[in-house]
Amino acid sequence: MTPLCTFQKALFESISSRLPPHISFVDEISEVLNVSTDSAYRRIRGDKVLSLDEAEKLSHHFNVSLDNLMGITSDSVTFKSLHLNEETLCFADYLKTILSEMERVPDINSVELIFQLNELNLFHSIQFPEILAFKIYFWSKSSLDFKSYRDKKYSLQVIDDEILEISSLITGLYVKFNTIEILTQEFLISFLKQIEYYRLSGFFKNNDDAILLCDKASELIEHLRRQAELGYKFAYGSEPSGQEGNLKLYSNNLTLTDNVIILKLGNQGTTYLTNGAINRLQTENQDFYKRNLEMVNAIIRKSTLISGGAERERNYFFNTIQDSINRVKKRLTE
Numbered sequence: 001m002t003p004l005c006t007f008q009k010a011l012f013e014s015i016s017s018r019l020p021p022h023i024s025f026v027d028e029i030s031e032v033l034n035v036s037t038d039s040a041y042r043r044i045r046g047d048k049v050l051s052l053d054e055a056e057k058l059s060h061h062f063n064v065s066l067d068n069l070m071g072i073t074s075d076s077v078t079f080k081s082l083h084l085n086e087e088t089l090c091f092a093d094y095l096k097t098i099l100s101e102m103e104r105v106p107d108i109n110s111v112e113l114i115f116q117l118n119e120l121n122l123f124h125s126i127q128f129p130e131i132l133a134f135k136i137y138f139w140s141k142s143s144l145d146f147k148s149y150r151d152k153k154y155s156l157q158v159i160d161d162e163i164l165e166i167s168s169l170i171t172g173l174y175v176k177f178n179t180i181e182i183l184t185q186e187f188l189i190s191f192l193k194q195i196e197y198y199r200l201s202g203f204f205k206n207n208d209d210a211i212l213l214c215d216k217a218s219e220l221i222e223h224l225r226r227q228a229e230l231g232y233k234f235a236y237g238s239e240p241s242g243q244e245g246n247l248k249l250y251s252n253n254l255t256l257t258d259n260v261i262i263l264k265l266g267n268q269g270t271t272y273l274t275n276g277a278i279n280r281l282q283t284e285n286q287d288f289y290k291r292n293l294e295m296v297n298a299i300i301r302k303s304t305l306i307s308g309g310a311e312r313e314r315n316y317f318f319n320t321i322q323d324s325i326n327r328v329k330k331r332l333t334e
Contacts, residue, residue: 126167250303
């Protein structure tokens with residue numbers, strides 16, 4: 001088989017693995033390339049060679065890395081960037097992209113998400129409107145330096161109904177995914193420092209909102225503790241119900257310097273990194289994925305499982321974090 005045929009075969013196999021069972025593979029290819037089903041079949045079988053333009057269309061639509069399929073194994077890694085922009089990509093658009101990617105997963109039960117984070121998980125934050133509103137404000141004002149936020153003060157009005165609706169849809173999918181999450185006792189520290197700094201800087205319209213954010217952080221921690229106890233995820237504010245064992249939560253005593261999210265789908269995977277606090281870099285380079293997976297697995301081996309039956313370790317972990325919240329809250333009330 002020629003290298004070109006091998007590449008074309010690998011491209012269609014990668015696309016097929018991403019489609020839900022109820023979706024017609026050939027119909028999808030036909031629609032994206034705007035050709036008849038017969039023409040689509042001939043390309044899938046390899047009877048007709050894909051043009052460069054057609055390969056690019058399929059790669060973009062199905063989010064498949066051509067570099068990886070072409071066997072490019074140098075030290076250079078190609079990333080797709082999702083970068084918030086005040087004019088062209090607002091936070092609602094950012095969330096819509098995440099939702100769209102989650103909806104395209106062919107079989108949620110066959111996928112595993114691994115989070116190695118040194119800060120609040122976005123999928124946790126979006127379940128608490130007050131926290132999400134503050135994070136959007138912080139990212140827009142301090143991380144991204146949006147002009148419209150330079151003289152704006154924090155208010156719950158920063159978040160709109162569209163963002164809340166998208167967040168709810170994302171949460172509904174997130175709780176179904178099998179996830180492994182590695183946390184340190186410092187993962188909430190940056191958020192608490194941001195609250196204190198913004199309060200001292202006069203960035204709150206209402207100073208009591210800083211206290212409210214501490215209370216919401218406590219609720220988030222208790223919700224996470226409850227999910228760890230049950231061993232499965234469920235949306236905040238709903239009755240506990242979920243797929244047993246779809247949450248494995250680990251505590252680690254080291255400081256995690258990187259934010260890495262790994263999506264495992266069969267024998268392949270996607271690696272996500274954060275840039276500028278919230279901007280996202282994504283690659284399907286399998287060498288890079290495997291290296292990061294090995295690194296994360298090494299950290300897991302040195303971590304303590306706190307979901308399921310590990311009551312003592314779990315309570316020590318979450319009680320320590322609650323103590324940190326209470327200390328900040330006390331300073332804000334003095």
